[in-house]
Amino acid sequence: MSLIVVSPLTRIAEMAVRHQCRDMLSLMADGHDFHRPGLIRPDRHKTIRLNDIAAAAEGLVEPAEVHVEAILDVARAWQRERPLLVHCWMGVSRSPAAALLVALDVAPDQDDRALVQRLRAASPFATPNPRLVEIGDARLKRGGRLIAAVKEIGRGADADGDTPFVFSAVPL
Numbered sequence: 001m002s003l004i005v006v007s008p009l010t011r012i013a014e015m016a017v018r019h020q021c022r023d024m025l026s027l028m029a030d031g032h033d034f035h036r037p038g039l040i041r042p043d044r045h046k047t048i049r050l051n052d053i054a055a056a057a058e059g060l061v062e063p064a065e066v067h068v069e070a071i072l073d074v075a076r077a078w079q080r081e082r083p084l085l086v087h088c089w090m091g092v093s094r095s096p097a098a099a100l101l102v103a104l105d106v107a108p109d110q111d112d113r114a115l116v117q118r119l120r121a122a123s124p125f126a127t128p129n130p131r132l133v134e135i136g137d138a139r140l141k142r143g144g145r146l147i148a149a150v151k152e153i154g155r156g157a158d159a160d161g162d163t164p165f166v167f168s169a170v171p172l
Contacts, residue, residue: 002106003083004099006123007164008091013037015164021085025074025102027094030061040085046074052093054130063094063131068139071098071132075105083166090161097128100146101136103169110171112142116149122167125159 007015009028015021016037024040026047036045048070051060078084084102088094096119103115119126128150137146 001082002080002103002169003166004102004169005083005085005164005166006091006095006099006126007085007087008161009034009087009089010162011091011164012085012087015087016040016085019083019085019166022082023074023078024085024087025071025095025098027067027086027088027098029089032089037085044077046070050094052088052129063129063135065135065139068101068132068135071101071136072105072139075102078102078106080106080169084169090159091164092125092156092159092161093127093129094132096123096126097130097132097136099167099169100128100133100150101140104136104140104142104146107170108140112145113149113152114171116146116153118167118171120153120156123156123163123165125156125163126153126165127156 005015005019024045029051056062086095086099133150
């Protein structure tokens with residue numbers, strides 16, 4: 001099983017139970033504390049602290065290579081017998097970008113465009129964070145293909161921040 005559940009913060013407990021997730025990746029800004037769902041063990045949960053921005057801004061944590069490396073560490077540790085739960089504040093930007101990077105690390109031979117189209121089919125709201133995508137594209141040696149595919153789908157529809165989605169990390 002190579003399913004990724006992308007969720008807003010408000011729905012992580014529900015999604016963990018519904019999909020029987022045992023691994024969780026949280027992408028949250030400093031000071032945004034939350035409770036880890038009980039069925040996710042502490043050693044199977046990684047929190048990455050960064051803001052949802054595309055360029056440096058005073059007082060905010062810009063996505064950086066260290067964050068992408070941490071995302072890829074989660075991808076490598078994910079055992080894939082159950083879905084991976086990835087979340088951020090609204091489940092629209094940071095977590096979809098991270099889900100794309102996890103998918104490409106798990107299945108590097110897949111087509112970037114097809115992957116991003118699967119993401120869009122699963123969520124009309126997803127607008128992957130461009131800085132995470134850019135860094136991930138370089139780190140995973142995608143040659144600009146991931147960046148181009150994300151630009152091609154454009155900005156997602158306006159979101160209410162309450163709409164989780166599930167998609168396959170590997171081509172079906």
